[in-house]
Amino acid sequence: MFNVPYLLSFLSRTITLQRGDIISSGTLFGVGMGRNPQVWLKDGDVTEIAIENIGLLTTTYQAETD
Structure with a gap:
């Protein structure tokens, strides 16, 4: 959905990325x-x-509870 340069640009607007930081972006919905x-x-x-x-x-994933 988003390419790596876009993700880095977006994230770096609000946090300072350091050498060695890991960005886990997952997979597309569906x-x-x-x-x-x-x-x-x-x-x-x-x-x-x-x-x-x-x-x-x-x-470990836990189901949402209302």
Whole structure:
């Protein structure tokens, strides 16, 4: 949806980006809908982002409650 130069420009308007900062932009809305069968994140799902020699970021998803 947005290219890398645009994302960097947009983000740098409000925060100071430092060497080594990571910008995780995800995927376009509806990617899971286009699969057969459809795939959606659900309560308890876990994603991991690993960068060699830096570390691992683990996120566990929790369903919204009203």
